[in-house]
Amino acid sequence: MNIQRSTYNAGIPVFQHDKSLQMLTGGFVLDVSGYAAGAVIGAGTAILVDEINRTAVAVKTATTTKAIATGNTEIEVAKGHSLIVGDQLNGKAIAEIDKSDTSFDKITLAAAYGAAVATNTAIGTGNGNALLYNPIKVVPGNTHSVDAVVGGLVYARRIGYISAQTKANLPNVIFSQTK
Known part of the structure; x- marks a missing residue:
């Protein structure tokens, strides 16, 4: 297993006040099947995490x-x-x-x-129960370990599709409309 923890600087911040974010830390293995090599999965992307198996799947948009x-x-x-x-x-x-x-x-x-x-x-492929903390660049053969945000403020206009159910699953996240 090739685990490399790295992030990709993909532009403007999507979260406000990192110190006030509520995180699920310790690493979730992000399923990147179906993504092209070099594709960037942006910070703030809705993800469905399984806390028992420590896995995550991104909601595609x-x-x-x-x-x-x-x-x-x-x-x-x-x-x-x-x-x-x-x-x-x-x-x-x-x-x-x-x-x-x-x-x-x-x-x-x-x-x-x-x-x-x-x-x-x-439009998107489903509902999440967390948001991706750091952007991830897909590297074939790597295990992509990520952290998940479950509370705090996110700039909703800077992230992808977020379903109404995802918002309901994240009652401690404020989806700000600030640009």
Whole structure:
């Protein structure tokens, strides 16, 4: 097992007052399957942690480039996402991803999306129960050990998709709308 604890400086801070954050420390092994080598999973990303097994899975996000109607099985998202076939959006499995268009990717779901979503809206693969503390750069063969935030202030406009359920799971996190 190759454990290397490193972080990647990916820009502006997403948390305010590090000393007041409530953390689950000691390290969780982040599942990076489906991420390309060199991909950066940003600080503040919603993660689902398993405290018993000390594992974490990041909630993947994408941004819509076209409005989604409730009955749509095909949706268009901006390039640069980390979604893969088998991931779920709104509880529906991704059956295919067509990357042939230069301006967006077309995702085909196994069933209708089930909700109306506006253009330029962040969507994600599920719900988390913590936020990733440090950004992580994916290095193949490494075990990516991370810390999780469960309380404090996060700048919500600087992080990816956060579902209503994730917010409910994190009652001690303040999601500030400050830019």
